[in-house]
Amino acid sequence: MANLKDIRDRIKSVKAIQQVTSAMKMVAAAKLRRAQERMEQARPYSKRLQGVIENLLPDVDRGMLDLLEMREIKRVGYLVVTSDRGLAGSFNTSVIKKTELEIAEIGKENADLFCIGKKGRDHFKKRNYTIIEDHVEFWNELDFNHAVKFGNGIISHFLTGKVDEIRVVYNWFKNVGVQEISLEQLLPLSFSDEIKSYGNRIFEPSKKEIVQSLIPRHLNIQVWKYLLESYASEQAARMVAMENATENAGDMIKSLQLEFNKARQSAITTEMLEIVGGAEALVT
Numbered sequence: 001m002a003n004l005k006d007i008r009d010r011i012k013s014v015k016a017i018q019q020v021t022s023a024m025k026m027v028a029a030a031k032l033r034r035a036q037e038r039m040e041q042a043r044p045y046s047k048r049l050q051g052v053i054e055n056l057l058p059d060v061d062r063g064m065l066d067l068l069e070m071r072e073i074k075r076v077g078y079l080v081v082t083s084d085r086g087l088a089g090s091f092n093t094s095v096i097k098k099t100e101l102e103i104a105e106i107g108k109e110n111a112d113l114f115c116i117g118k119k120g121r122d123h124f125k126k127r128n129y130t131i132i133e134d135h136v137e138f139w140n141e142l143d144f145n146h147a148v149k150f151g152n153g154i155i156s157h158f159l160t161g162k163v164d165e166i167r168v169v170y171n172w173f174k175n176v177g178v179q180e181i182s183l184e185q186l187l188p189l190s191f192s193d194e195i196k197s198y199g200n201r202i203f204e205p206s207k208k209e210i211v212q213s214l215i216p217r218h219l220n221i222q223v224w225k226y227l228l229e230s231y232a233s234e235q236a237a238r239m240v241a242m243e244n245a246t247e248n249a250g251d252m253i254k255s256l257q258l259e260f261n262k263a264r265q266s267a268i269t270t271e272m273l274e275i276v277g278g279a280e281a282l283v284t
Contacts, residue, residue, distance in 0.1 A: 004267065007260040011253060018249035024087065032176070032235035039173060039228040044054035046225045053218050056210070057189060065211050066159050067219070075110045077132070077163035079100065079154060079186065079223075080124070080171035081230040082117035091171060091179065091237040098181045099169045103252075112163055114154055116227070125205055132157060139231060141251055147224035155219060158187045162164065170226045171233035175210040177240060178234035186222060 025258040060092040078145055080099050082092045096119075115121040115129045121134040129195045133153050138146055171179040202208055 004260065004263055007263060008258055009031070010019065011256045011260065014252050014256065015248050018246055020248060021242045021245040025239055025246060028235045028239035032232065032239055035228070035232040035235050035279050036173070039232045042221075042225060042228055049214070049218050049221055051215060053189065056214070060207065063189075064208055065215060067155065067215055068188055071161075071164040073106075073164045075163045076106055077112045077114060077154065077166045077169040078156055079150075079166065079170075079226070080115045080116065081168070081226050081235045082115070082120035083230075084118040084139060085238075086119065087100060087241060088234055088238040091240040092117075094181050095169050095171060096120060096123050098183065099124075102167065102169070102183065105160075112157065114150070114157075116150065116230075117221055139234075140230060142227060145222075146222055147227055151220045151223040152229075154186070154223070156214070159271045168222075168226055170230045171237075173229050173232040173236065179237055179278050182229075186219065189218075201273045216257055 052217060060068065078099055080095060081113070082095050086092065099113075099120075108129060111130065113124055113129050113133055114138075115124060115134040117139075118136040121131065121136060124131060125134075133150075136148060154166055157163055165185065168182075168184045168186050170182055172182040174180055250255075
């Protein structure tokens with residue numbers, strides 16, 4: 001059994017850790033509220049614009065815009081959205097594992113990566129994946145300009161023919177307790193077979209002007225959606241992880257306190273037996 005000083009030191013150490021995890025939980029909760037508000041404000045616009053694009057595509061000649069060009073899939077680009085910091089449960093590892101599984105199907109040599117977040121970048125860089133761009137240390141100042149900047153780099157890579165398809169791996173925010181790994185195709189744009197073509201539609205302005213205006217905007221909005229969903233998911237995952245850590249620290253403190261009490265009682269009993277034994281020895 002550990003001595004009283006060791007147990008007392010462990011209790012003090014665990015209490016200090018508990019204070020840190022509790023503070024991190026509160027910080028994550030505050031950030032989550034703001035992130036969730038921004039995400040929920042952007043969702044309706046993103047969803048509506050995507051619906052407009054999906055209904056427009058069946059009536060559009062794919063030769064009208066290079067972003068619509070369908071090619072034989074020889075090389076794929078992956079936009080991988082992770083965080084800069086850890087202590088968020090399986091938030092980052094789930095994205096990384098999903099990306100690795102996807103890349104394994106086409107071969108590591110046929111994949112280009114666009115890494116958003118330090119955790120994803122560091123992981124793939126150490127394993128010698130081909131990283132075209134990486135963007136880190138911007139989450140605390142996240143705004144739409146970041147989405148435009150990242151989107152332009154991805155679009156340029158596709159338009160120059162360096163990849164034949166762009167896929168995105170990120171965390172989709174379902175609720176505070178659940179964040180789901182999502183894999184989406186960003187480029188070329190596609191639509192469901194259930195959506196029918198209406199050949200007699202009248203476009204104002206022209207169909208070409210609408211396509212050239214809406215589709216680049218749609219792509220930037222999609223990248224913005226990935227950033228907002230991922231940031232909200234990160235804060236939710238960290239808040240839950242820190243809450244669990246705080247509770248675990250509390251359970252550990254109770255266990256150590258019980259161990260401390262037992263050790264102290266044992267020490268007192270031993271001391272009493274020694275006193276009694278010494279007194280008996282004097283009498284005899």
